[in-house]
Amino acid sequence: MSEQNVPFSPIAVVGTLALLAAFLTAAWSFASGIAGNARKSRRLVNASVYGLYGFGALIGLASSLMIYAFVSHDFSLKYVANASDTTMPTIYKVTAFWGGLDGSLLFWVLVLAIFSTIAIVVNHKRHRDMIGYVVATIMAVQLFFLSLLLFTKNPFATFLTTPPIDGQGLNPLLQNYWMVIHPPSLYTGFVAATIPFAFGVGALASGRLDDMWLGSVRVWMLICFGFLSLGLILGGRWAYEELGWGGYWAWDPVENAGLMPWFTATAFLHSAIIQEQRGTMKTWNLSLVIITFFLTVFGTFMTRSGAVQSVHAFGEDNVLALQFIVFMAVILIVSIGLLVYRSNKLTARTEFDSFYSREFAFLLNNWILLGCAFFVLFATMFPTISEAINGERVSVGPDFFNKWMTPLGLVLLFLAGAAPLLAWRKTTRERLINQFAFPLAAAAVTIIVLLIVWPQTKHLTPMFARQIKLPVSLINFGLVAFVCASIGQEFWRGLVVRRRQTGADHFSSLVGLVLAKRRKYGGYIIHLGVALIFFGFAGKAYERMYDRTVEKPGPAAANGTGPSSFGIGSFTGPFSTSDYYFSYENLFHTSDDHKDAITAQIGIYDSGDRIGTVYPAKWDFHKGDGQMTTEVAIRVRALEDVYVVLTGYDLDTSLANFRVYINPLILWVWTGFLVLAFGTLVCLIPQAVVDRMQWKPRTRLGRAADVGLVVTVVLALLGGLASQARADAPSGAAGAGAEHVPAGMGMGKAGGGYAAMNRPANETEARAMKEVACPCGCARQSIHDCDCATAAQLRAKVQGLLAGTDLSNDAARTKAYESVLAAFTSEYGQKVLLTPKSDVSWLFPSLAVVGGLGLLAFAGRRWLARGNKHPAQPVAMTAAAQALDDEYADKLDDELAETD
């Protein structure tokens, strides 16, 4: 090879040097942090802190150079050539930085560098006696990721021969608004868990295990919780808009990777309150901090090693997997070792006064959240575990997760409403009745009204096992009402008390109440958001899917009917009945430098009134390896979304296949998140901000302006979310071109189209089709839902197997269903089923749930016994001492008068 063929990229050289320098700086900072803290040398500790800042600057340099390479089309870098091209919009060139595996690791290091800089700047004086250990811990994590970058996945690697003139472009699925913000928010959530972990290790190593550590860690864990929530909801929104299957959550391994640390972070936020109130559960809280961080690393391992299969995962890499395993082992060994080493300082005896106390409710909440995290971990890794044990990989579909997570989620929802009603230490029977009366009444009324107005809610759903069936929707709606009533009662009663105390008007009292007790009331707002999210979840059980084919577009009558229209029948949704008609009005073929777009124009009518025009489309990116993306069209309504997908077309004849989903209540999932985010922000308001605010009642105009501002912001966010949920109309209305649709894209006769072919004719066929996974590589959909040709063929096979079988009673139907599954597993293996059939898959979670509850009951009784054995003894004081104390009591009263 001649010298002039080897490309030289100054960006690659400088970028790699920056990473090398960062590695050395991190190593120095790590060593000086530990040495400084251990030897109590302020100089070394200061040096490690500045080293951390310098490390951050070097990573900033490397990241800037990487993004510069993207925006300046430096295709001599392999990473840039694989993830970008000259035609991509600039915003996607920037976001391509974290689109691939190499860049995502560098992005992780960058975000952690930013966060750690902020954390150290804010805390290095307050925690100066352990900051060296904190810095060292952060640098250790950075060293691991940098070693991956330098020795395994260098994003600055260049081609050894002549680089390509143009790149391959970003995966079309990632060229989406939500993908711009979803990965950064999720990574931020992951990275934010590192800071509490570093402080935890620092506290253990230095022996400073008082509550001061807890205060700092709690804030960062709240940030972690907030960003993880944002990342998860944005991922769901992306899936809803981009994948075209009508849903937003499929228990995909990559989704689960973000959910597991969310559970443990939430658990920590609750148990930290117990530690602050009672001084107990120190070991538990430290363990939760460690587990949360471990799960973030484990989630990263899952998505980058090939341990699990997912459309979202980066692919298989055994070397990377081994490196992650070693790192996780080191985390566990060091953390557990430190916990054992400091166990003598962590032995505060846990004790409770009553089961009817907020402490116990929080404890129960913790156990369930932890249980959820480990169940999701178990179920996500079950395919890998089964393959390791018996050589056969099984599939675990959404149904398996839902059977367990739904009831656990409902218990958590109940606790979200019940815990605020309980007092610390003990709630007497009389107080219990007083507190629970209204919320329980609200739940009861809701259930009764629903039974009358919307009888579909009586539908029984299997929980834990197919044999156990409950009216889950009804329970869900009842609990939502319970939580909303509980939170509303808390706000109302708090407002009344506050008004009595301060004499202020309603609005000022409400603002004062929330700001004075923002951790409590911010938490209540978060609970309200969770309730709204569950309200949205409840609608999932009532979604409907329809496949229709229209031969040619044309105008419709005023009420939407016509030869080019199709209806889906009357749909009874939550409190309303809709009679939808869809008029197929046009089919456009447009093209630009980036892609070809086939767009249909659909008018939507409800009960004869036109409610909107939508443009579902298929996009064929020039650089997309022939993979077309689905651009769904969504008409958002308060109680349901009308979701239209163009599943197939014929440009010659203008025939089009459509799939329509009616998704009840889904708007409330997004709305609930907005409320949750607002509550998180309230909790994060610093004391300094509260101190500066005026406490006197403001003018009416001022109060009105405040309310208006808040409402405007919320509506703007909501409107922004809603406006994005719509496929763009084509820029120019081009006539149908002469271009034929490639084979397999829905050509066929009227009523054809793969999505519409071989639809189930009875419940047994539908049940069997929903259990069989489509092998086409879609988002783990069943053959019932997938719209590809393979799914259509397999549906036909199911119908063939059931043809002529007896389906007259339950036993016969079950036998027929089992025979279909047996036929598929004998041909394709266990992995074809979405619900694993092995005993371990239900035995392990069952034992865990029963065992966990049993252990909690046993421990709870023991702690209760401890609490009752040591009642508060009245201090016997002499009269003289009493007089002296009276003086201090007056002092205390003065201070109480100044405390809000």
Added chain:
Amino acid sequence: MAKQPAKRATVAEPESDEEAAADLPEAKVVSEEDREDPLRMVKLGGFAFVLIAGWAFVIFANHRHITAPVVFVCLAYFAILMTVVNLWRTGAAVADARTVDDWQRPIGARGELLKEKKTLLKAIKEAEFDFAMGKLSKADSDALIKDYRARAIEVIKELDRGSGTEKSAREQIEAEVKARLALDAQNKPSKRAKNEAAKQAAKSASAQERRDVADAKINAGSVDRRAASEPEPAPPGEVIEQQTAEEPKSTATGESS
């Protein structure tokens, strides 16, 4: 008393309890170097000049078109400057002989007590609030508040002790005696109490007689003085007087200490 190092970082006392107990680093450890660096603004100005000059160069080199590549080149330049500054500070920190190894917590014990006091005050308010909202019964609320108040009073006492506003031992004894006498004056002694007092007085008198006899025998050199001189237990109020009265006697009899 703790040994004082030759140089100490000055700990700025918080102006108020609230300031000391707030979350932000209110107890500023003002190190010597921060206070005495007159060139700090000069350095900041120099940094800003170099930064802006570099950016201006980049923008002008690109014919004043601010495109995406230009933005990231400017960011990269800023990162280079920050790298240089912080790596310099890293080395300087190690070499800085003026740095004091003040390993003491910045807030110190007083700050922790202030934080505990604030926590207890909030807990009392929370309990009162919960009672007002109907979550706690009166009995539970009172018990909880009493417990918190007792702990808070102890913390305030501890704070006063630390700040030197606590009374001296003599003042405390005088206050106790005063309070006790006042209490005694308030309480009308019952007949039973009077009888009890008389009995105690009689016992004391007989004990005193026994001591006199024992002294006499000791002087004669034939009795175990220690057994005979054990006084009867007496109420606290009287102990002071008795002890005060006995000491000179012990001294007078020439007992070895």
